[in-house]
Amino acid sequence: MADSRPAQDVLSKDGIRLGLTAADKWDAIAQCGALLSDIGAVEPGYPRTMLEREGSVSTYVGEGVAIPHGTDAARALVRRTALGVLQFPGGVDWDAGTPVRVCVAIAAKGEEHITVLSALAEVLLDPDRAERLRTTTSVHTVYELLSTVGREVGA
Template identity: 45%
Template sequence: MAKEVLSKDNIHLNVKLSDKEEAIRYTGGILVTNGYVEESYVGKMLEREEMTSTFMGNNVAIPHGTDDAKGAVLETGLTVVTVPDGVDFGNGNIVKVLIGIAGKGDEHLDVLSKIAIVCSEEENIDKIVEAQTKEEIIALFDEVN
């Protein structure tokens, strides 16, 4: 049976992170620990960040691997990490919501469209940052079909 794309184990609330690299390693580490990707995927996430920032605006970053990291993806997965104090992604871009993605084949496209819909509304970003339970975050993503 395929894993849930976003399970409670993939959500970490109120995390303190000191910099962009730590944030990406932390986000990728959840994907590794929960069996979505091989360890090498995290390096590809850092490589992607060097090529172009995954900061999306609205206090959101979406770290993910490079195109050649596909082989390291075992299952499509999504992680959500809230950083209420924020982490600097450079150029004054402060991130409070990290959404890590690993997509098998083209499945990441569906996942990305869901994220885009949820994160396009600032109100939803606030709800994610202020969430007290993992269920609140899952409910927000489940509302989008």
């Protein structure tokens, strides 16, 4: 079932952090969890489940992007569906040499993560948009590039 809140609540400019660094993918995922907590989208236990998820299956999706999210059981810890966007311009080694420059952290209730992934795939399938997402220094640009994701979920 789609969330009835306005799209801007799914992705807010407060949930976009640019120019970050991370020691490794585990540090990047911890930062993703902290961001989702900071914006009030998840209960305190959710970030730990993001690390568990990555331990069982990689969240790398291509084009220098990973989508850290919690386990299926962690949905009970999601207060509201939200996205967090963390950009690591220097890249983070994700899976044996696969550099990730953008993490889209996902907190989704129910099956809403399917809608989020679908809308995100549209952005990543456009090489120009994907490149802008990886390299921009503007929160506004990230917000505009991913606004379709928020609209899809908020519809």
